[in-house]
Amino acid sequence: MEKEITFDPDLIHEIFKLAWKRKAAERGKNELSENMESEVGASSSKRSRPTFANANALKLSAELLRSFVAEAIQRAATIAEAEGSTKIEATHLERILPQLLLDF
């Protein structure tokens, strides 16, 4: 029944993986420079291993991002309607942006 358009969980996964890989690489570098003299053992490799994500967690993240976009459009639409225009413009987005960013 659900025909709601949402983000592709695979796409979300790829964005997350990229961010995690970047962070893991940074952490690995930091630990290498820190642990040059002391033990460079399994701990560093364990800690620098990237994080995994649950399939349902990805769907839930997609839903969170979808609601972010939907909320932005709906709030801007309310402002645009109040101003009597039928097209959402930059000024409408500007009006709702602060509260939107605080709410997410």
Add this chain to the structure above:
Amino acid sequence: MTQRRFDRPLSRASFAIGTELANATMLNNSPTMEDLDGGMASEVEREEEESVTHLLRDRFRLCTISIAEAEAKQCGMEVSQPIITCISDLAFKFAEQLSKDLELFAQHAGRKSVNMEDVILSAHRNDHLTTLLRSFCNDLKAREPNLERKRKKNSRKEGRVAQGLLRTPDT
């Protein structure tokens, strides 16, 4: 005498400057070479990363456009293209921030994988959002065991059918 006095310091100075220059060039040369190599490698990596990020951002934008236009149609509104692009970039930054949060939450729980609870926790500042995500999470959970049960039931039925089929030739 005066010339000599001047000559010596001058010559020393020039000599010193010469060695310093030489040292400086010697010292500077090797690190610059290394820097260049390291810089080249990291630049290539960065360029690759940037291209991947751009690709992801464009795919993300496509998704955002479809969502935003569907949402605007419901409101009976039009959305100008730059606004959608702006919202898409915001959402992309939000996604990157979200990934950091989720990783930290999972790590704090002593896990290596991100859970649904982590996602719900990331929206804990907004009660409405939390309840929305919680209900979505329950929906997902409710759907999954049903599928498994159905599969089990189906397999059982199939087994019975198979048994029946096996029995029929006997009778």
